Each structure stands twice: as structure tokens, then as C-alpha cells.
Amino acid sequence: MGQPEYHPRLSIEEYLTLEKETETKYEYHDGEVYAMTGGTPTHSLIANNAGRSLGNAFLGERCFTYNSDLRVATSRNKYVYPDVSVVCGKVSFFDELKNAANNPVLMVEVLSEETQAYDS
Known part of the structure; x- marks a missing residue:
């Protein structure tokens, strides 16, 4: 798995439009947009094991484990697709x-x- 493909600077609106118009996942870092590339079998195995372990640990709790399909806004200027995310309670969003x-x-x-x- 190499460096993500870089795209020119975009506004958040342009980024969200790009995401709607393609099947490619893109991360947004304060105007910089990166296409996410596929992972290796080892990457997939590690992410899957982490998600499964966390999901098992939260059984019976109000915390839920999500895979890399859940887009996360770490701020209003940074959108990412973590390999695994945990949300306790209902998922909330910045906007409608x-x-x-x-x-x-x-x-x-x-x-x-x-x-x-890139990911640190």
C-alpha cells in the first residue's frame, strides 16, 4: 500500500461533490484531497482483527465498531476513513x-x- 494519490486543493463543498460522483474514497485535509488506495492482505487482516476484537469487547454496551466505510470528521477541515472506529451511543454529525x-x-x-x- 503506497502513499495515497494526491489531488489539487478543493473546498469542502467540492470535496463532498467529488465523493458523491465517484466510487473512490477520498480523505480531506484542510483543502488537500487524497484518493485512498487499496490495502494489502496483511493490512486487511490486521484491521479486521482489530475491529472484531473491539466489537467483541463492546458486546452488551452502547458502543459500536465501524469499518473503514464510516467517514469521520476530526474537525470541520479534516475528513478521514479510519480502518476502525468506535462510537458510543448514536452517531452524531456536524451538519444535516x-x-x-x-x-x-x-x-x-x-x-x-x-x-x-501520512496517517500519523
């Missing part, structure tokens, strides 16, 4: 578009040598 969760209590990102600087 419900375009990104803003209340995870935990995010897990599986790092590689190539993505460590």
Missing part, C-alpha cells in the same frame, strides 16, 4: 448532510512504512 461522524471515541489506523507519515 450527515456526511461524516464527528463523535468516535476511538479510531484505529493500520500503519505501514509507506503511510506512517
Whole structure:
């Protein structure tokens, strides 16, 4: 898994439109947009095991484990797709578009040598 593909600077509105118009997931970092690339089998296994372990740990609780399909807004200028997210209670959003969760209590990102600087 290499560095994510970089796209020119976009407004949040342009980013959200780009996401709606393609099947590619993009992360947004204060105007910089990166297409997310596919992972390796090892990356997938580690992320899946982390999600399963967290899901099992929260059985019977009001906390839910999500995979990398849940877009998360870590601020109004940063949207990411963590490998695993945990939200306790109902997922909340910055706006009525419900375009990104803003209340995870935990995010897990599986790092590689190539993505460590980007994902840290």
C-alpha cells in the first residue's frame, strides 16, 4: 500500500461533490484531497482483527465498531476513513448532510512504512 494519490486543493463543498460522483474514497485535509488506495492482505487482516476484537469487547454496551466505510470528521477541515472506529451511543454529525461522524471515541489506523507519515 503506497502513499495515497494526491489531488489539487478543493473546498469542502467540492470535496463532498467529488465523493458523491465517484466510487473512490477520498480523505480531506484542510483543502488537500487524497484518493485512498487499496490495502494489502496483511493490512486487511490486521484491521479486521482489530475491529472484531473491539466489537467483541463492546458486546452488551452502547458502543459500536465501524469499518473503514464510516467517514469521520476530526474537525470541520479534516475528513478521514479510519480502518476502525468506535462510537458510543448514536452517531452524531456536524451538519444535516450527515456526511461524516464527528463523535468516535476511538479510531484505529493500520500503519505501514509507506503511510506512517501520512496517517500519523
